[in-house]
Amino acid sequence: FKRSADMRPDETTACLDLVRETSKDDYEQSKSMGGWSDHRKRRELRDKDMRFLLLRRGALRQPSNKSTGIEGFLSFMIDHDSSPRVPVLYIYEIHLKEAMRGQGVGGHTLKVAEGIGAKVGVKKLMLTCLMCNGKARKVYEKFGFALDATSPEEKAMRGRKSKIDHVIMSKNVEGD
DSSP: OEEGGGOOHHHHHHHHHHHHHHHHHHHHHOTTTTSOOHHHHHHHHTOTTOEEEEEESSTTOOOOTTOOOEEEEEEEEEEEOSSSOOEEEEEEEEEEOGGGTTTTHHHHHHHHHHHHHHHHTOSEEEEEEETTOHHHHHHHHHTTOEEOTTSOOOEEETTEEEOOOEEEEEEEOOOO
């Protein structure tokens, strides 16, 4: 667990590289996300309120100076949902290198985030899922996430439906 202020520059770069590697194409397809921008994503990762769960191979092994050893990460902020104001843990990113997928690591990481949320007293976890990322949406649904009331909906305008390219999903957090 790290705050953005405690991240080394090479760790932030490793996280940015992983988002680019796994999701750049999805971002470029998304009008609502504004396409892909290294600068914008790096700025988000460095936000003073951003927190990270960094996933490294080998439980407590320290990375060498040549490598961060980061195989995945989850970034989040504690925030408030819209009216009525409800405290939430908003997951901004969750990314795993290909070799880490399909082993339960993503699900375990979501459970750790949920545990953090319960400890700090949030009412729910929230995240944004791009419609083109059906695999991720299925994983989120498997772990109890569902469409949130704040999720955008298709609207009919001048006889045409506006397509949505993302959904907002949430999961209630059980308190201690």
